[in-house]
Amino acid sequence: MRSELLADWEVKRCEVDLHPELAQESLIGADGPGVPPDDPAARKARHSAPPSAADGSEYDAQAKAEEVRARMLVLAGEMRSFPPVMFGVPDDLEDGDGDDWDFVVSPEDARLAAGALVYATDVLIDELFDDVQTLEREETTVGEYDGPLWHLEDLPERYVLQYDTRFARRFLVTVIAMTTRFTAGNFSQLSCIAEVLALRLLLRQASTNLELFGLLGEGVSAALGAFVDNVYEDMDHEWLYDDSMDGIDESAVGATLGVAPMSFGTWFTPFNEGRYVHPSAADEPGASAGVPPS
Template sequence: MASDPRYRASVRIDLDLVCAHPDDLLTGIDGSSRMSASTMDAEDALLSLLDVAVSPGADHLVRIESASTAVVDSEWEGTSGGVPAGSSDTARVARAGARLAGIDWALNELFGGATGDATASELRQRTIIKGLVWNASVMVVDCLFDDVLHLADASGDHSAWRDTHVISQLPPQYATHYDRGFAQKFLAATIEVTSRLSASPVYPPTVAHELALKLVLDEAERNADRLSGDLPEGWREHLDTVLFQDLDVDSLFAEQDAASKRDAAAATPPLDFASWFIPYAHAPAPAPYASDDLKEPAGR
C-alpha cells in the first residue's frame, strides 16, 4: 500500500530584531545557560532566546526536523559607531564588514551566488570576510604611517627597515631601496588599493599595488585564525584568484640571484624594483604620488 504523500520544504525566515544592551541580554538568559555566561557573548545569548515552532494545534500537520539560527548583520544605535563591550570579536569584525561593499562581486562565486539566495550562515560568513579585509586595510595603512616616521628618524641606517611593521614584510632582497621616500610612495599605493576595495572592482595597476593588496590579505588571513567562527575553506585563495590578474608578485619573495633579477626585469610585465610603480598597460592610472613615469607602461 502506497504511503501518504509528504511535502518537504526548506524555509528561510528573516527577522529584524531590536535587542537590549549586551549586558541585559546576558542577564536575561535562563539559569542553566547563565552558568556558562563567562564564555558566552551577547550574540550567543540572543540566539539562545530564539526558537522556531509551528503554530499551536498544527503540530500534526507540520514537523520541524531541523533549524539553525545565525546573526547575519548587526548595528548598534545610540553609540559613536563602536560595538559595546559585551559583543564578541566576530560581531566586531562583522560590523566593519557591513561597510565594505566593493568585494561583494568577488564573494558571489565563493558562496554560489548573490546574497538573495544565501543562507543566514553564508551571509554571516560573507560579512565576516569583508570585515576582516576592512580591518586589515585600516591596520596596514595605520602601521605604514608609523613605518614612514621610523624610516625618517633612521635616515642613513640601512637596516632600519627590519624594525618596521609593514615594510619589513616586503621582499627582503630589495631592502636597500626601503627608505622613507619608498615608504611614502608605498603608503600612497596602499591607500589607493584599499579605497578601491570599498568602491568598484579594479585590478591593482602596478607591482607595488599588488604587493600592498597581498599584505592586506595576509593580515586579514592572520586575523581570521584568531576568530572562533568557521569560514569557508579556501576563502583566501579565492580572493587571490579574483582580485589579482595573476600571482607573479609571489615570485619576488623567493631568493634571487643576479640572473633571476635580470629575468624579473625582462618579464612581461617586468617585476624588477625599478618597475614597481610603473602602471601596467591598459590599467587605470594610479594616484600620481604612487606612479613613476621613468619608463613606458609595463605590458600586461
C-alpha cells in the same frame, strides 16, 4: 578630485599640534600599569599578542571574539567593490536557504572575510605610517635599520636596501589609494606591482586578525582564497619572494618564467594606461611606461 591650481604643490610635511593641557594629562598618566614598553620589539610583540597577554587582566576571549566578529560583519558593508560572488558565494545561493552551503562559501563567511579586510585596512595603514616615521626619524633604509618594523620588512627581502623613506611614503599612499577604491566601489583591477604587494600584506593582516580571535574557520579561509583568485590576475609576484632567484637578472627571469616585468624600478608604474596610480606615488615624469601583465 584634482585641481590645476594645486598641480605644482608638494606636501613636504604633515603635522598635528597637541593641546598643551591635554598633552600634559597624557604625560602624567604615562607611568601607569598599562604604559607600552619602551623597546620597539617588545611593543610590537605586545600589540601582536592576544589582549589577555597584553594587559595582564582578566579577559573573556569568547566575548571579545564575538565583539570583533560583530564589528567585522558591520564593516563588510564598506567593501562596496566586491559582491559576495567575489568571495566564493555562487550567484544562485546568495539568497538561498543554505542547504548546499556545506560545499561552498556561505554569505555569512563571505561577509566576515570582507569585513576582516576592512578591519585590517585600518591596522595596516596605521602601522605602515609608523614604519614611515621610523625610517624618517632614523634616516635609514629597511635593510640598515636594526629595530623591528611592522610591515615594510615583509616586502621582498632582495630590495631591503632600497626601501627608504621616499619608497615607504609612496607605498603607504599606494595602500591608501588601493583600499579607498575597494570601499568606494570603483575598483576595477590592481594597478601596479606595488598594489599587488600591498594586497598581499592586507590579506596577511586580515588572516592574522581573524586567527588571533579564533575566527579563521574553513569557510572564511575559503572566502579569502576565492577573493585572492578573483582579484589577482596571476601570482607572478610570488617569484619576488623566491630566494633561489636572488641575484639573477630580473629581465632574464621574466623571459624564462613568462611573467610581467617586476624590477624594482617598475613597482609604481601602471600596468597599462587604463590603470590608476595615485600622483603622490606615481613615477617621475619621463620614467618608462609599464607593460601589461600577461
